Amino acid sequence: MDDPKLSFCQTCAIRHSSLCGALSSDEIHNLNKIAQRKSLRAGQTYALEGDTANSFANVTDGVAKLMHVASDGRSQIVGLLFPSDFIGQPRASENRQKVPHTIEAVTDLELCLFPRAQFEDVLEAFPHLERTLLGRTMDELQIAREWMVLLGRKTAEERVASFLLHVKTKMENAVCKGTEGFELPMGRVDIADYLGLTYETVSRQISRLKREGILEMEGGKKVIRVDEARLREIAQF
Amino acid sequence: MDDPKLSFCQTCAIRHSSLCGALSSDEIHNLNKIAQRKSLRAGQTYALEGDTANSFANVTDGVAKLMHVASDGRSQIVGLLFPSDFIGQPRASENRQKVPHTIEAVTDLELCLFPRAQFEDVLEAFPHLERTLLGRTMDELQIAREWMVLLGRKTAEERVASFLLHVKTKMENAVCKGTEGFELPMGRVDIADYLGLTYETVSRQISRLKREGILEMEGGKKVIRVDEARLREIAQF
DNA sequence: CGCTTAGTTGAAGCGAATCAAAACTAGTGG
DNA sequence: CCACTAGTTTTGATTCGCTTCAACTAAGCG
Numbered sequence: 001m002d003d004p005k006l007s008f009c010q011t012c013a014i015r016h017s018s019l020c021g022a023l024s025s026d027e028i029h030n031l032n033k034i035a036q037r038k039s040l041r042a043g044q045t046y047a048l049e050g051d052t053a054n055s056f057a058n059v060t061d062g063v064a065k066l067m068h069v070a071s072d073g074r075s076q077i078v079g080l081l082f083p084s085d086f087i088g089q090p091r092a093s094e095n096r097q098k099v100p101h102t103i104e105a106v107t108d109l110e111l112c113l114f115p116r117a118q119f120e121d122v123l124e125a126f127p128h129l130e131r132t133l134l135g136r137t138m139d140e141l142q143i144a145r146e147w148m149v150l151l152g153r154k155t156a157e158e159r160v161a162s163f164l165l166h167v168k169t170k171m172e173n174a175v176c177k178g179t180e181g182f183e184l185p186m187g188r189v190d191i192a193d194y195l196g197l198t199y200e201t202v203s204r205q206i207s208r209l210k211r212e213g214i215l216e217m218e219g220g221k222k223v224i225r226v227d228e229a230r231l232r233e234i235a236q237f
Numbered sequence: 238m239d240d241p242k243l244s245f246c247q248t249c250a251i252r253h254s255s256l257c258g259a260l261s262s263d264e265i266h267n268l269n270k271i272a273q274r275k276s277l278r279a280g281q282t283y284a285l286e287g288d289t290a291n292s293f294a295n296v297t298d299g300v301a302k303l304m305h306v307a308s309d310g311r312s313q314i315v316g317l318l319f320p321s322d323f324i325g326q327p328r329a330s331e332n333r334q335k336v337p338h339t340i341e342a343v344t345d346l347e348l349c350l351f352p353r354a355q356f357e358d359v360l361e362a363f364p365h366l367e368r369t370l371l372g373r374t375m376d377e378l379q380i381a382r383e384w385m386v387l388l389g390r391k392t393a394e395e396r397v398a399s400f401l402l403h404v405k406t407k408m409e410n411a412v413c414k415g416t417e418g419f420e421l422p423m424g425r426v427d428i429a430d431y432l433g434l435t436y437e438t439v440s441r442q443i444s445r446l447k448r449e450g451i452l453e454m455e456g457g458k459k460v461i462r463v464d465e466a467r468l469r470e471i472a473q474f
Numbered sequence: 475c476g477c478t479t480a481g482t483t484g485a486a487g488c489g490a491a492t493c494a495a496a497a498c499t500a501g502t503g504g
Numbered sequence: 505c506c507a508c509t510a511g512t513t514t515t516g517a518t519t520c521g522c523t524t525c526a527a528c529t530a531a532g533c534g
Contacts, residue, residue: 068386070473076389078382091372092379100379127364134371135328137378142329142337144381145315149305151388152313152433156522188481196389198523203482219531220481236307393490425513435491440514456499457513475534482529491520498513504506 008032012112018058018084022132030125034118040105046087051099054116056088062109063185066101067193077194079144080106082170086136087111090120106186151196154236159195160205161235164215164226184221245269249349251321254410255295259369267362271355277342283324288336291353293325299346300422303338304430314431316381317343319407323373324348327357343423388433391473396432397442398472401452401463421458
C-alpha cells in the first residue's frame with residue numbers, strides 16, 4: 001500500500017495530465033519500475049540531433065525546446081515542451097530512430113525518463129497507452145502544421161502576437177490559475193528562433209505592443225497584463 | 238478464394254506500401270468490407286477546414302495538398318499527400334475532431350475511403366495496425382518539423398532546391414524507376430504556397446537553377462535532369 | 475559597485491514582395 | 505492546321521519589411 005515506488009508516481013504533478021493518465025493505479029506500477037528522474041539546469045542539452053535515441057521521457061517541470069542548428073549558425077526552434085509533454089518517437093520508422101532535433105532545457109527542467117526497450121514493452125502490454133500516445137502525436141502534428149502557417153505567411157507582428165497567446169495558454173495550464181499575468185519562459189533570442197525572426201525584430205514588436213497598450217510587462221520576462229482580444233485580432237486566429 | 242472483394246485490395250497498387258501493409262491477407266478483409274473508392278479531378282476539394290471529419294482515407298493515386306487559407310487570401314500548404322499516404326486523425330483529442338486543414342486534389346486523385354466509426358473498430362481490433370499508424374504519424378511529425386526549419390530560416394534559393402529534392406524522392410517512390418527525370422505534380426502557385434514564397438520568386442529561382450546548369454526542364458512541369466549533388470549543397474541537407 | 479549579459483533603439487542595406495507587362499502553354503473551335 | 509482565348513510562367517522595375525550593423529541602456533550577479 002505505502003510502497004515508496006508507487007507513491008513516487010502517485011504524487012507526481014503530471015500523473016493525470018501526461019501520457020500516464022491513460023494508465024490505472026495498478027497499471028502505472030509498470031512504468032514506476034522503469035522510471036528514473038533527471039534534472040537539467042537551464043541551457044543544458046538533453047540530446048543532440050543525430051544521437052541514438054535510447055530513452056523516452058515526460059517533462060515533469062520546466063520548459064524544453066526542440067531545435068535545429070545549421071552549420072552556419074542559423075537556428076530554428078521546432079517545438080516547445082511544457083510539463084506533461086512527452087519526449088521521443090517510439091515506433092518511428094527504422095531510418096528515423098536517431099534523435100531528430102536537439103533538445104535543450106529552456107528553464108531548469110525536471111524529466112521522468114524511461115529506457116527505450118522497457119518502455120516499448122510497456123507500450124506493447126497496454127494498447128490503450130499506445131492509443132493515447134497516438135492521439136497526442138496527432139495533436140502535436142496539428143500544432144506543428146499551424147506553426148508552419150505562422151512561419152510561412154505571418155508578419156512579424158502577427159507572429160509575436162501568436163506567440164504570446166500560445167505561451168499564455170500553455171503557462172496557464174501549467175501554473176496555478178487565478179494569477180492575472182504570466183512569465184515568459186524564454187528570452188528574446190529563443191523567441192526569435194521560435195518565430196523565424198531576429199531578436200531585434202521581436203524586441204521591436206514587443207515594444208510596439210507595449211506602446212499601444214496591448215501588453216504590460218515588468219522587466220524582460222514578466223507579463224502583467226495582455227489584451228487577449230486585441231492580440232487575437234492581430235494574430236489572425 | 239476468388240472473392241471479388243478480396244481481390245479488390247489484393248490488386249491495390251499501394252497494398253504493401255500503405256498502412257494496409259500492416260495487415261495480413263486474412264486481416265485485410267476487414268478493411269475491404271468497409272472501403273470505398275473515390276475519384277477527384279485536379280483542383281477539387283475533398284474536405285474543408287472546420288468540417289466534421291467522418292472518414293479516413295488512403296491516397297491510392299495522384300497528389301493531394303493540406304492547406305490553410307486565411308481570410309485575406311494568404312495561403313500556406315502544410316503537407317503534400319502522395320500515393321500510400323493516409324488522410325485523417327484517428328484518436329486526436331476531442332477538440333481536434335474537426336478537419337484541421339483543407340484538403341484538395343493537386344492532380345487527378347484516387348482515394349480509398351473508410352467511414353470513421355468502422356475504421357476505428359478495425360483499429361481497435363488490430364493493435365499492430367494502430368502501431369503502424371503511430372509510426373507513420375511520428376514520421377509525418379518529423380517531416381513537418383523539418384519543413385518548419387525551411388519556412389523559418391531558409392532563403393528562397395535553398396527552399397526551391399529543397400523542394401525539388403523532396404518531390405524527386407516522393408515521385409520516384411511512386412513512379413516506376415529507371416526513368417531519369419520526373420514530373421512536378423504542381424504549378425508555380427502551389428510550389429510558392431508550399432515554400433512560403435510568391436510564385437514570381439519561385440519562378441526566378443527555377444530560372445536561375447536552369448541558367449546555372451543545375452536543372453534542365455521541358456515546359457513548366459517536366460524535369461529532364463537535375464544535378465542532385467549540387468542541389469543538396471544548396472538545400473543545406 | 476563594477477562587470478557581464480540581455481534587451482532596446484536607430485540607421486542603413488538587402489532579399490523577397492509587389493506591381494506590371496510580355497512570353498509561353500494548353501485547350502477550343504473554326 | 506491554325507487562330508483565338510484563358511491561364512500560367514517568365515522577366516523587369518520598384519517598394520517594403522525585416523535583417524544587419526551599431527550604439528546604448530537596463531538588469532542580473534559575483
